[in-house]
Amino acid sequence: MPLHHPSYQNPDVLWRTIKSSTVFNPRTSGELKAEVLDRSSFVAQEMTFASSHKKIIVTAEYDDFGSKAYRAISLTLDINIQSGIYLFKKGEPGPILGMSYIEYVEVDGREMYHLNQASVGTLHLSVMESCYSARLFTFEGLDHKGEALEMCGDFIICPPHASF
Numbered sequence: 001m002p003l004h005h006p007s008y009q010n011p012d013v014l015w016r017t018i019k020s021s022t023v024f025n026p027r028t029s030g031e032l033k034a035e036v037l038d039r040s041s042f043v044a045q046e047m048t049f050a051s052s053h054k055k056i057i058v059t060a061e062y063d064d065f066g067s068k069a070y071r072a073i074s075l076t077l078d079i080n081i082q083s084g085i086y087l088f089k090k091g092e093p094g095p096i097l098g099m100s101y102i103e104y105v106e107v108d109g110r111e112m113y114h115l116n117q118a119s120v121g122t123l124h125l126s127v128m129e130s131c132y133s134a135r136l137f138t139f140e141g142l143d144h145k146g147e148a149l150e151m152c153g154d155f156i157i158c159p160p161h162a163s164f
Contacts, residue, residue: 034153
């Protein structure tokens with residue numbers, strides 16, 4: 001008995017899916033700008049939005065990973081966060097789970113990426129139709145030399161599913 005699958009003996013069905021260039025490629029749209037103490041201003045070239053059952057991660061990147069110019073800002077938020085003004089203190093529970101900044105540095109003659117985590121921060125957040133925006137966010141921590149690392153900025157990000 002012959003197979004009755006739609007693609008059986010119909011190469012057009014098989015080749016269309018293999019050769020076709022129509023690929024679903026959802027895009028996150030957004031922007032983030034920040035002033036960073038004793039460093040050049042940060043203007044994101046790429047924004048990423050990721051979520052799970054517990055958290056949302058907003059990441060802004062400047063340049064490509066692997067380059068000396070690469071920098072990234074990441075905000076980890078509780079999945080249930082709503083519009084409001086929030087204070088962050090590392091290690092304390094709240095809707096802001098983490099704030100970090102990655103930069104390329106030299107330590108003892110070795111070049112590397114260094115993860116700087118905020119000890120305190122603020123977030124003035126607006127959530128509307130799955131888009132997240134901050135009129136202001138602040139970040140305070142210590143850099144790889146133990147010196148103050150401070151930044152303030154704003155962002156807006158709309159994940160791909162927000163446009164559906």
